[in-house]
Amino acid sequence: MIYDSVSTLKGVGEKTREQLENMGIHTLLDLLLYFPRGYDTYRNADEMYLNGMDKIRIEAEVTKISKPFRTRTGKTMATIWFNTEFGALKATYFNMPYITSQYKIGETYQLKGKFEKKNKFIESINPIQNRDTEEIVPVYSLEGKVTGTLIKKLVRQILEKVHINENFPEDILKHEDLIDLDSAVRNLHFPQDEELLSKSLKRMKFQEMFAYSLKIMISRSRRQEEERGIRFSMSPRLKLLKESIPFDMTNAQNRVIREILLDQKKSAPMNRLLQGDVGSGKTIVALVALFNVLENGYQAAFMAPTEILAKQHFLEAEKLLAPFGVAVRLLTGSTKKKARDEIMVQLKEGKPLLMVGTHALIEEKVQFEKLGMIITDEQHRFGVNQRAKLINKNQMSEVLVMSATPIPRTMALTIYSDLDLSVIDELPRGRKEIKTVLMDHAKRTACYKKVLDEVQKGRQAYIVTPLIDLDEESDLNSVMGLLDELSKGTLKGIPMAYLHGKMTSKEKEQVMESFKAGEIKVLISTTVIEVGINVPNASMMVIENAERFGLAQLHQLRGRVGRGEYQSYCIMIAQMKSQSTRERLEIMVKSNDGFYIAEEDLKQRGTGQLFGVHQSGHSGLMLSDLASDYELFLKANAYARTVYLGNTEEDQRMKDQFLHKLSQNLNYICLN
Numbered sequence: 001m002i003y004d005s006v007s008t009l010k011g012v013g014e015k016t017r018e019q020l021e022n023m024g025i026h027t028l029l030d031l032l033l034y035f036p037r038g039y040d041t042y043r044n045a046d047e048m049y050l051n052g053m054d055k056i057r058i059e060a061e062v063t064k065i066s067k068p069f070r071t072r073t074g075k076t077m078a079t080i081w082f083n084t085e086f087g088a089l090k091a092t093y094f095n096m097p098y099i100t101s102q103y104k105i106g107e108t109y110q111l112k113g114k115f116e117k118k119n120k121f122i123e124s125i126n127p128i129q130n131r132d133t134e135e136i137v138p139v140y141s142l143e144g145k146v147t148g149t150l151i152k153k154l155v156r157q158i159l160e161k162v163h164i165n166e167n168f169p170e171d172i173l174k175h176e177d178l179i180d181l182d183s184a185v186r187n188l189h190f191p192q193d194e195e196l197l198s199k200s201l202k203r204m205k206f207q208e209m210f211a212y213s214l215k216i217m218i219s220r221s222r223r224q225e226e227e228r229g230i231r232f233s234m235s236p237r238l239k240l241l242k243e244s245i246p247f248d249m250t251n252a253q254n255r256v257i258r259e260i261l262l263d264q265k266k267s268a269p270m271n272r273l274l275q276g277d278v279g280s281g282k283t284i285v286a287l288v289a290l291f292n293v294l295e296n297g298y299q300a301a302f303m304a305p306t307e308i309l310a311k312q313h314f315l316e317a318e319k320l321l322a323p324f325g326v327a328v329r330l331l332t333g334s335t336k337k338k339a340r341d342e343i344m345v346q347l348k349e350g351k352p353l354l355m356v357g358t359h360a361l362i363e364e365k366v367q368f369e370k371l372g373m374i375i376t377d378e379q380h381r382f383g384v385n386q387r388a389k390l391i392n393k394n395q396m397s398e399v400l401v402m403s404a405t406p407i408p409r410t411m412a413l414t415i416y417s418d419l420d421l422s423v424i425d426e427l428p429r430g431r432k433e434i435k436t437v438l439m440d441h442a443k444r445t446a447c448y449k450k451v452l453d454e455v456q457k458g459r460q461a462y463i464v465t466p467l468i469d470l471d472e473e474s475d476l477n478s479v480m481g482l483l484d485e486l487s488k489g490t491l492k493g494i495p496m497a498y499l500h501g502k503m504t505s506k507e508k509e510q511v512m513e514s515f516k517a518g519e520i521k522v523l524i525s526t527t528v529i530e531v532g533i534n535v536p537n538a539s540m541m542v543i544e545n546a547e548r549f550g551l552a553q554l555h556q557l558r559g560r561v562g563r564g565e566y567q568s569y570c571i572m573i574a575q576m577k578s579q580s581t582r583e584r585l586e587i588m589v590k591s592n593d594g595f596y597i598a599e600e601d602l603k604q605r606g607t608g609q610l611f612g613v614h615q616s617g618h619s620g621l622m623l624s625d626l627a628s629d630y631e632l633f634l635k636a637n638a639y640a641r642t643v644y645l646g647n648t649e650e651d652q653r654m655k656d657q658f659l660h661k662l663s664q665n666l667n668y669i670c671l672n
């Protein structure tokens with residue numbers, strides 16, 4: 001019954017079924033496992049919660065409603081005054097012009113939101129009417145017309161009828177202090193109290209990470225038994241290629257190239273993770289490996305997370321490999337139809353092409369006839385999903401995943417345990433350490449004088465900031481705000497441009513190209529530039545509101561400079577309201593080593609940004625974050641190993657059940 005279609009539920013017609021399926025919900029079990037992405041806890045109003053941070057519910061009577069008007073930045077703003085037991089409340093609503101018609105003077109409402117007691121009155125931004133009765137309100141990720149209320153209604157229907165059988169043996173539940181599966185699922189959708197909710201989360205995370213671990217153990221052993229991989233031979237021209245490279249490879253690069261070529265010679269298909277700190281020279285390693293595949297008469301794909309980066313890889317591939325007669329092509333969303341059609345035909349005919357591109361490469365229409373190797377430059381943007389798509393297309397291809405997000409080795413080995421690991425742990429000779437400074441927000445003018453200095457020396461600079469547009473409600477800096485400020489102030493007359501994710505690919509590309517060509521001296525951008533951009537003449541990275549970014553991300557951003565012969569600088573401007581913010585950012589000042597930073601970052605806050613894995617539905621990890629739940633993961637992983645080894649009857653039974661679900665393409669998170 002649990003694998004029945006959602007259409008068997010009351011209230012699910014054709015349209016709703018379709019929408020649920022778009023959200024990946026096909027069966028009743030899928031729905032049960034569609035857990036909230038978070039919970040809002042609204043406390044009952046109390047003086048001590050009027051701090052602007054706690055979320056509360058409060059009774060309020062309307063005393064005055066002002067007319068909405070437009071602010072300088074084009075937003076609408078409306079104010080409603082209320083009376084509460086704690087005094088007058090001023091509620092300001094941005095971009096909700098309709099709000100004034102929802103309240104009547106003299107009527108009392110229950111509001112929810114964040115409230116802050118100021119001198120004369122309480123203030124709140126965008127509080128809304130509370131219609132929930134429970135204290136802990138589940139928040140679901142929603143699409144189309146599917147609402148949280150609908151999901152709850154459907155889940156309730158299922159839970160009235162089914163009891164989810166326990167599938168872990170008693171002793172493991174006891175040993176790991178886990179509650180039973182049925183209670184966990186119920187409480188995740190309808191939390192009774194905080195304590196049960198946190199126990200339920202622990203149980204389901206354990207469940208997910210157990211299933212995830214078991215799955216990768218099985219796929220790894222299957223791959224190693226796989227005899228259908230391609231045996232590539234070593235091209236005699238590899239030596240010539242290496243000689244044509246204008247610099248000496250580092251020892252680490254040479255070692256990693258050997259590891260990859262050795263995999264290529266074996267009959268088991270390669271599945272390898274290549275890790276290297278920012279600027280350690282992963283691209284050239286990828287190109288050598290791809291060259292050998294083409295020399296064997298096969299096609300290859302080199303996939304990047306953005307168009308800008310794809311173009312950069314393409315140019316580099318062409319420069320290095322075209323002299324050896326390799327046909328390199330670029331395929332992205334902006335490739336013209338004629339060129340695209342031509343590429344499709346050639347790929348289908350089996351012509352050995354080196355395809356460089358974005359995820360356009362994994363569209364259904366692209367058919368590789370003889371795909372020998374896939375390299376994805378993940379940085380940390382790609383989820384496992386996209387990777388799986390390419391792998392499925394041709395199961396025998398070699399797969400190499402490049403990542404510039406260093407993960408401590410032991411952790412990488414457990415988390416990516418279906419991948420072999422290569423690490424470039426050495427930077428090219430002669431690189432100068434990037435001088436990193438942490439600067440308080442109040443002193444930022446000095447920073448831009450330094451930028452001007454560098455530009456006058458002929459160098460270029462990046463300025464990164466969290467927001468695109470100026471926002472009155474926020475104290476964060478924005479691309480447009482900075483452009484305005486700097487072009488009138490310290491950097492007057494300096495050629496500047498901006499870059500952000502809302503621009504079209506073409507626009508972004510044009511800006512990047514003029515920056516690379518040195519026509520633009522200062523580039524103001526959101527984090528879109530963090531991904532692998534290589535402009536050796538850029539020597540200055542300014543990061544505004546650095547407190548907003550994770551260490552791994554800051555390290556990536558900093559890695560955009562110090563890529564050439566010039567002394568480079570990174571200035572992090574931050575509002576250091578707390579000691580912990582300062583300490584966290586000082587790690588960046590202390591070290592330029594991505595592996596060290598990643599470890600510190602994990603210790604401090606266990607960031608989920610480290611891995612692309614958990615966002616992907618494919619991995620089955622909906623609740624867990626392998627980084628912040630790492631301790632629990634190790635336990636789940638160890639338990640998965642005992643089941644995988646199948647020494648007892650119970651373990652064997654569980655493993656068989658798992659394999660059965662896997663082979664039937666069923667959801668295996670709950671085995672029942």
Ligand SMILES: Nc1ncnc2c1ncn2[C@@H]1O[C@H](COP(=O)(O)OP(=O)(O)OP(=O)(O)O)[C@@H](O)[C@H]1O
Pocket residue numbers: 247248249250253276277278279280281282283284404428429531532533534536559563
């Ligand atoms: N052994 C080397 N000696 C000198 N320069 C090198 C060496 N290897 C690579 N480079 C150069 O270093 C720069 C950075 O290399 P690359 O773009 O491959 O870095 P990366 O590892 O991809 O880093 P990121 O993840 O930051 O993009 C390039 O300009 C490249 O040509």
